[in-house]
Amino acid sequence: MSSTTYNTSLIKAEAKRLGFLSCGMSKAGFLEEEAPRLEAWLNKNMHGEMSYMENHFDKRLDPTKLVESSKTVISLLLNYFPEKEQNEAAFKISKYAYGSDYHVVIKDKLKELLHFITSEIGDVHGRAFVDSAPVLDKAWAAKSGLGWMGKHSNLLTKQVGSFYFIAELIVDLELDYDTPVTDHCGSCTACIDACPTQAIVDPYVVDGSKCISYATIELKNEIPEHFRSTMDDWMFGCDVCQDVCPWNRFSQSHREPLFDPNPKLLAMDKKEWEEITQEVFTEIFKMSPIKRTKYTGLKRNIDFLKKK
Structure with a gap:
């Protein structure tokens, strides 16, 4: 087994231990297919008043411009599907917001994973991202083989659906890269x-x-x-x-107490x-x-x- 393959397996095993649903790797670089889609979406003003979507266009499409010397985007999924849902006779809240702020919960897990990587593998540098920087997380997760982009533009996975958060570690370490899965939306609308x-x-x-x-x-x-x-x-x-x-x-209920x-x-x-x-x-x-x-x-x- 090569060191690259060993390191990849090591990281995926630790991600699983930390509670992530799945972990996939893709080579950091320019997202050629996403560039025209993002540009068209912005030109049609489909971002409304979310002006921040217009910022850092180049960085949003190329993580090597966001994290210096980066070689790999490690994408991770964390389940948030609840065991119990709101009273039906109530105004409704999206399930992802039932518990503690996912930014904090996931960032802590990512820091732990990065610490593990540096401890076990060596001098590795990287940054953790949870929905708070110009990173096209769904595109990277799809590229990393964690699912496909559904017609509703959320990432979908055969085994667990779509009720999960997506996060990334962008690191200067070469790993074995995963391949995208096929689209399984079919004719469903x-x-x-x-x-x-x-x-x-x-x-x-x-x-x-x-x-x-x-x-x-x-x-x-x-x-x-x-x-x-x-x-x-x-x-x-x-x-x-x-x-x-x-x-x-x-979908199966999560096992993260902080999301209760x-x-x-x-x-x-x-x-x-x-x-x-x-x-x-x-x-x-x-x-x-x-x-x-x-x-x-x-x-x-x-x-x-x-x-x-």
């Missing part, structure tokens, strides 16, 4: 048909500015009136396109959400990614839903 706002404008193309997740999380101004009849009681994010996907029938929700979150009904105070918000979402919208943002979303 479940996600396209079910999208409440028709944000999936073409197979594999999502107009972000039409998405409920965009309206409830990214949008800082008032929610446009045209969302009023289509919000489907979502007050933070939206899971519709994933919930209807046939591949998600294979506050029991109050699961029990609250619409009336309780409508009357939520700053104190209750702070208690329930103490370590949650929902802190991003702040109390005022969540109240804005709830008030908008109340008036439909």
